[in-house]
Amino acid sequence: MNRKIQFGLIGKNIDYSFSKKFFTNKFKNDLKYSNYEYLNYDLTNIDQINNLFENKNIAGLNVTIPYKEKVLNYLDKISEEAKQIGSINTICFESGQRIGYNTDIYGFSETIKTNKLNNFEKGIILGTGGVSKTVSYYFQKNNIDFKIVSRKRTKIFISYEDLNNEIFDKVLIVNCTPLGTFPEVNSFPNLPYNKINKTCIFFDLVYNPSETLFLKKGKMIGCKTVNGLKMLEYQANKSFELWLKTIN
Numbered sequence: 001m002n003r004k005i006q007f008g009l010i011g012k013n014i015d016y017s018f019s020k021k022f023f024t025n026k027f028k029n030d031l032k033y034s035n036y037e038y039l040n041y042d043l044t045n046i047d048q049i050n051n052l053f054e055n056k057n058i059a060g061l062n063v064t065i066p067y068k069e070k071v072l073n074y075l076d077k078i079s080e081e082a083k084q085i086g087s088i089n090t091i092c093f094e095s096g097q098r099i100g101y102n103t104d105i106y107g108f109s110e111t112i113k114t115n116k117l118n119n120f121e122k123g124i125i126l127g128t129g130g131v132s133k134t135v136s137y138y139f140q141k142n143n144i145d146f147k148i149v150s151r152k153r154t155k156i157f158i159s160y161e162d163l164n165n166e167i168f169d170k171v172l173i174v175n176c177t178p179l180g181t182f183p184e185v186n187s188f189p190n191l192p193y194n195k196i197n198k199t200c201i202f203f204d205l206v207y208n209p210s211e212t213l214f215l216k217k218g219k220m221i222g223c224k225t226v227n228g229l230k231m232l233e234y235q236a237n238k239s240f241e242l243w244l245k246t247i248n
Helices: 020-030 046-053 069-075 080-085 104-113 131-141 160-163 212-220 229-247
Strands: 004-012 038-043 059-065 090-094 098-102 122-126 144-152 173-175 200-202 224-226
Touching: 004 020, 004 046, 020 059, 020 229, 046 059, 046 069, 059 229, 069 098, 080 098, 080 131, 090 229, 104 131, 104 229, 122 131, 131 144, 200 212, 212 224
Parallel strands: 004 038, 004 059, 122 144, 122 173, 173 200, 200 224
Antiparallel strands: 059 090, 090 098
């Protein structure tokens, strides 16, 4: 029996994983990949990643919350773009080295393009985790003024209370928090929705459910709304491209 070539996802409490279903279907539907499999690696502590690195059958890994930033210290090299972002979601193994990449930025950029989200002048990022850094990088790279919202005000972040003083006109509002994710479908970011006008865009990185309460509220205002599913598909396919380069 042929040895399976393994890929997988590192995270915590990841039974819901988009990635496992996506790649399992991808491998099942193409004979070229019949010897590939994709597994979840649910780690209670990032230190457990060292055990995974000893498994020579693993040809590539994805990384999700809460390890997108913590994993940086366990890699031999990090791509220049991922270094600038400060967050990685893809690990390749090449010449005995563990190399980190960020394909989330590709997924986010492509979703912006394909949905023609170009009619905005400012950005507001809800949340401060690894994917928030990716969205921040996108705004910086495109010279778009933006603010990051945290539950507590700091020198870098504003708080949700501060949003009462914001002018919500032609703003791209990106939800990088897990609020609204199944099964907690009744939760949503605490924004002053009555101050937001229909020129704004609601982009929710949550994809399950496909329309969160956050997006429903945006739609009621008359705003364009986008969920995170396409971004996930784009970043997953880009990860796969990187892995194939190291195993073929």
